[in-house]
Amino acid sequence: MNPKPISPVSGGEPSGSGLPPPSSSPETDAAAEAVVSDLVTSLGRRRLYREVTLALRSGLRDARADFSFLRTRGLRGLIKFLQSVACSDESVRLFRHSQTIPELQVIPVLFQNTLSSPKDNPSVTLDHVFGVDPVKINSPATDNEVSLALRVLEGCCLMYSRCASQAQKFKAIKVLVNILSARGALARAACLDALISLMLDSSINQKDFDECHGLERVADILKDEDVDENIRLKCGEFLLILIGHVHGKENSPIAHIHEDIKQLFGEKCASLIWAASQFGSTLDPDQRQTALQIQARRVLESLEIQ
Incomplete structure (x- = not known):
């Protein structure tokens, strides 16, 4: 008959493997947490x-x-x-x-x-439809x-x-x-x-x-009273953003945009466009967008009363 294992509470040797519990320290705990954190990341x-x-x-x-x-x-x-x-x-x-x-x-x-x-898409004829070799057609x-x-x-x-x-x-x-x-x-x-x-x-x-000649294309749409007003306003916003962005950049390929604006809209309207383009970059995005729309409306009204 096998003897019972002596309980460690009674002062004898512990039963089982007899291995002591693992020791831990703040350093090892922190290292383990760092490893787990890196793995999760x-x-x-x-x-x-x-x-x-x-x-x-x-x-x-x-x-x-x-x-x-x-x-x-x-x-x-x-x-x-x-x-x-x-x-x-x-x-x-x-x-x-x-x-x-x-x-x-x-x-x-x-x-x-x-x-x-x-023009990059091929023209389709009856020969293509009824021919042996089909042609790829993109809608x-x-x-x-x-x-x-x-x-x-x-x-x-x-x-x-x-x-x-x-x-x-x-x-x-x-x-x-x-x-x-x-x-x-x-x-x-x-x-x-x-x-x-x-x-x-x-x-x-x-x-x-x-x-x-992109600027001329935009100017033509902006000045065309038969075009939808919302698109004309959008063209006005485009000009204001473009002019404000290239301001002071002499090395820009479109640094001459101010002279082009004068030729396209006249000196009086060009001065208004130039002043309106400085609607301020210190505003938050919502305020900046509102200011941009207001200034674009002013530009459009100045063109209509010329």
């Missing part, structure tokens, strides 16, 4: 990166589609993705990193699909699709300046100036915002804007 970063890449792959897949309704769905998904990314510095950093990976780059997809010139982009693509372009450029440089390789300014002339109000409004995002701190895009 790493796992969170990996999860966030998977979410970023998944959202990009899903949106870009649809944005490459042959049919406009699928491209529109993909572009809406990309806009939602960019809005969510803008809420977190870590997400913005991961988005910037993703744009160094060719299959995740947004800009080429925009210009190779939605923002491509109509044309609607104004709604184009406006969504321009919003995506704007968001990408504002979050990552290299996107503006990448867009220049696709002659982005020329494409957008043509959209400004040929499309409807919805696409025009988005186009003006996208133009600003492309030219911010990008001398090469500013140069392209000058060479494409």
Whole structure:
């Protein structure tokens, strides 16, 4: 018959393995907590990166589609993705990193699909329809699709300046100036915002804007009383932002914009535009937008009473 193990309470030897309990100290506890914290952070970063890449792959897949309704769905998904990314510095950093990976780059997809010139699409004849070798046909982009693509372009450029440089390789300014002339109000409004995002701190895009006579195109719309008033006001806001941004930058390719404004609008109206462009950068975003709209209205009224 085996003897009972003596309980440590009675003063004998402890039963079981007899190993003493592990010792701990504040230093070891802190080290363990640091290891766990680093692990949690790493796992969170990996999860966030998977979410970023998944959202990009899903949106870009649809944005490459042959049919406009699928491209529109993909572009809406990309806009939602960019809005969510803008809420977190870590997400913005991961988005910037993703744009160094060719299959995740947004800009080429925009210009190779939605923002491509109509002449890039082949003309379809009966021979193509009934022939042996089918031709790939892309449905044309609607104004709604184009406006969504321009919003995506704007968001990408504002979050990552290299996107503006990448867009220049696709002659982005020329494409957008043509959209400004040929499309409807919805696409025009988005186009003006996208133009600003492309030219911010990008001398090469500013140069392209000058060479494409972009300022003259905007001035023509602003002075045309048959154009929707909201678009004319948007053109006024565009001019005020553009002039205010290049003020004092002598090395800018459009540093001569003040002289151009005089020739396009006359000296009196040009002086008003110049004064209105200084609506103040010390205001908070909401106040700045309100001030911008008020000054754009003043510019438009000054043109109408000339």
